[in-house]
Amino acid sequence: MLTIAMPKGRIFEEAAELLRRAGYKLPPEFDDSRKLIIDVPEENIRFILAKPMDVVTYVEHGxxxxxxxxxxxxxxxxxxxYEVLDLKISACYLAVAGLPNAKAVSVAPKIATKYPAVASRYFREQGEQVEIIKLNGSIELAPLIGLAERIVDIVSTGRTLKENGLVELERIEDITSRLIVNPVSYRMKDQFIDDMVERLSACLEGVN
Structure with missing residues (x-):
């Protein structure tokens, strides 16, 4: 049995649709289930539903x-x-945002983000010294209450930024969802994993 960890929410819905297009028979109740572990015995697959940040941990630890x-x-x-396939779903991007008329801070401006490593690396590459403040949610609040001058966060439609009076200042990187594999599993179950990659790749041909 192949065990696949998937994040809940939008990525789950788009990934389930992609798997169906690839010919995997997922039951109708699969989409609405509140279970955290869902077995699909006819496909010999088990799904674990997790928070997005935890998916990588589950795969890394096998x-x-x-x-x-x-x-x-x-x-x-x-x-x-191993990152084996760009699934081209849940497209968005990482960006720097802030208040439109905020005065520039000359010495180590504060940047609020749930991506401290990404933000640190980006500003270091820009040659800018900043102070990173890690938050776990509602990143847009930081400039509004004076916690930080700018934020680094995921942008999808830009609606959340606009509704909170923020503007996008710099685009960092485009983001899509990827299929990742545990290195040991790739050796032990390579035939099954390669088959899945081939079937999903065939669905993605011609998708920009």
Whole structure:
């Protein structure tokens, strides 16, 4: 049995649709289940539903053979997993944002983000010294309450930024979801994993 860790929410829905297009027979109740572990015996697959940041941990430690993780997580987390396929779903991007008329701070401006490693690396590459403040949610709040001058966060439609009076200042990197594999599983179950990669790749041909 192949065990696949998948994040809940939008990525789960798009990944389930992609798997169906690739010919995997997932039951209708699969989409609405509140279970955290879902077995699909007819496909010899077990799904583990987890928080996006935890998917990579499950795959790295081998409790899941494969996982579906956003490229943002892969950039932030330095983990021992193989990234084998860009699934081209849940497209968004990482960006720097802030208040439109905020005065520039000359010495180490504060940057709020849930991606401290990505943010540190980006500003270092720009030759800018900053102070990183790690937050776990509601990143847009930081400039509004004076906690930080700028934020680094995921942008999808830009609606959340706009509704909170923020503007995008710099685009860092495009993000999509990736299929990742545990290195040991890739050796032990290579035939099954390669088959899945081939079937998913065939669905993605011609997708930009």
């Amino acid at each position: 409790v899941a053979d494969l996982g579906i993780a956003g490229k943002d997580v892969m950039l932030e987390e330095d983990r021992d997993v």
